[in-house]
Amino acid sequence: xNILFHLTSPSPPIPGTDAVFQEIAALRRRFGGECLQxxxxxxxxxxxxxxxxxxxxxxxxxxxxxxxDLHHLYYATLYSFPWLRALRKPLIYSxxxxxxxxLERGCADSSGKAAERDWLRNVHTIVSCNPRDExxxxxxxxxxxxxxxxxxxxERFSPVPIPLRDELVLLVGSAPWIRRQFQTKGIDLLLNxxxxxxxxxxxxxxxxxxxxxxxxxARRGLNRRVEIxxxxxxxxxxxxxxxxxxxxxxxxxxxxxxxxxxxxxxSAGKPALVSGCIPMADYVTEAQCxxxxxCLTPDDLRAAIQRLMDHYSELQAKxxxxxxxxxxxxxxxxxxxxxxxxxxxx
Numbered sequence: 290x291n292i293l294f295h296l297t298s299p300s301p302p303i304p305g306t307d308a309v310f311q312e313i314a315a316l317r318r319r320f321g322g323e324c325l326q327x328x329x330x331x332x333x334x335x336x337x338x339x340x341x342x343x344x345x346x347x348x349x350x351x352x353x354x355x356x357x358d359l360h361h362l363y364y365a366t367l368y369s370f371p372w373l374r375a376l377r378k379p380l381i382y383s384x385x386x387x388x389x390x391x392l393e394r395g396c397a398d399s400s401g402k403a404a405e406r407d408w409l410r411n412v413h414t415i416v417s418c419n420p421r422d423e424x425x426x427x428x429x430x431x432x433x434x435x436x437x438x439x440x441x442x443x444e445r446f447s448p449v450p451i452p453l454r455d456e457l458v459l460l461v462g463s464a465p466w467i468r469r470q471f472q473t474k475g476i477d478l479l480l481n482x483x484x485x486x487x488x489x490x491x492x493x494x495x496x497x498x499x500x501x502x503x504x505x506x507a508r509r510g511l512n513r514r515v516e517i518x519x520x521x522x523x524x525x526x527x528x529x530x531x532x533x534x535x536x537x538x539x540x541x542x543x544x545x546x547x548x549x550x551x552x553x554x555x556s557a558g559k560p561a562l563v564s565g566c567i568p569m570a571d572y573v574t575e576a577q578c579x580x581x582x583x584c585l586t587p588d589d590l591r592a593a594i595q596r597l598m599d600h601y602s603e604l605q606a607k608x609x610x611x612x613x614x615x616x617x618x619x620x621x622x623x624x625x626x627x628x629x630x631x632x633x634x635x
Contacts, residue, residue: 290629292322293353295362297342297370299328302496303521308549309363309385312439316361319622320629325350327372332497333466343372354378359413359632365542367415369408379413379632387419387541387568388426413632416625419546419568435628439547440621441556443613448558449529450609453601456487457594459562460527460534462550463543464495471498471505474544475537475564475582478590480505483514486594491531493550494519524550528557533597533604535562539585547572555579555612560604562597576615578607 294313301307313324327343343350350372354360359379362370365386373380406429409415415426415434426434463474471477483490492502492515499519506515518527528534534554538544546568551561561579563570573579582593597604 290320290322290359290633291357292316292320292629293357293360294322294324295343295360296324296326297328297362297364299331299333300326303519305521306493306495308545311441311549313361313363315440315442315618315622316625320626322361323353325353327370335467335469339368340371342370347372347375350375359629367409373408373411376411379635380411381628381632382412382415384415384417384419384422385545386543387546388415388417388422413635414628416628417546420571421546421568435624437621437624437628438615439545439549439552440616440618441549441552443556443617446525446528446553446557446613448609448613450558450605451530451532453532453598456489457533457598457601458489458491458531460531460550460554460559461490461492461536462534462554463536463538463548464493465498466495468498468501470543471501473539473585475535475539475585475590476502477505478537478585478587479535480509480511480515481587482590482594483511484509486591488594489514489516491516491527492518493522493524493527524553525557528554528559531559532601533560533562533579536567537562537564537582537585537590538567539564541566541568551579552612552616555608556616558605558609558612560597560601560608562593572615576607576611577604578611579604 327346329345357378360376361381363383363385367388409432416437418437418439420436465471465474479490482488494517506512534550536548536551551569554561555578561573563573563581565581565583570581574581580593580597583589
């Protein structure tokens with residue numbers, strides 16, 4: 290099957306450290322296909338207009354389309370990129386963060402005005418990993434949609450339970466792409482908490498803003514309580530020496546609905562600490578395999594960390610019982626195979 294995957298974010302400086310790229314790689318190994326980079330810059334920018342994504346690749350897209358069976362686009366929300374109207378082959382649109390509360394904004398057209406949804410007629414199927422999207426996606430009928438829980442290669446992760454004694458060691462996932470995200474992804478809050486709680490932090494970094502992180506750490510005098518891993522690494526070995534993994538966000542548009550770092554953590558039997566706005570918080574609550582931070586405030590974070598420490602043994606047992614089965618890669622690949630077949634055979 291010749292699938293053209295549309296990339297709308299820059300390649301990570303450290304290969305293999307971005308969840309979307311990991312998922313696309315898994316799909317390509319199973320179904321084949323090629324990638325087309327439609328993000329025009331080498332580094333992320335929050336001010337570069339989305340309406341200009343892909344303009345530098347219009348000619349290449351026209352040349353490639355006759356030979357592909359279908360297109361597969363990944364983006365945080367729903368957005369009517371200009372090139373979508375020119376596509377003639379079926380399009381699968383994977384919503385990475387969420388299409389629910391932001392549906393009206395996420396469907397905004399390239400002028401930024403209230404959205405007309407005509408462009409959605411070019412989409413064969415919208416795929417979301419976020420059950421919170423279901424009601425909003427139902428309202429888009431007759432557009433097809435599918436809720437598919439993401440999966441990872443859980444066999445790469447070996448449960449290594451460690452007891453919680455004097456301090457909690459947290460692996461910090463979803464590193465910032467831009468400086469503003471030190472605040473909006475809770476990095477500063479975590480560092481502040483480490484200054485007053487029995488807490489050590491291990492940051493999985495992505496090659497960007499390393500110097501900025503070191504400044505934030507030094508300013509608080511936390512050099513001995515913080516470790517930075519800023520290179521390709523065996524995450525399984527890192528998970529073996531931490532108690533849990535944390536992903537925080539101010540809004541649900543900042544990270545994947547199901548962050549890979551949390552799925553990896555649960556696959557290794559390590560509980561999750563997650564912001565309530567991130568859809569995976571619903572799973573964590575249902576499975577009782579971690580704690581939820583309701584809002585990105587110092588009090589809420591401290592309270593969630595304390596609950597995690599107070600109930601660590603029970604949460605660890607739930608993570609061991611559920612993580613590997615719930616996030617296996619095979620069901621995700623099977624579900625996408627069904628979507629691809631429907632699109633090609635229609």
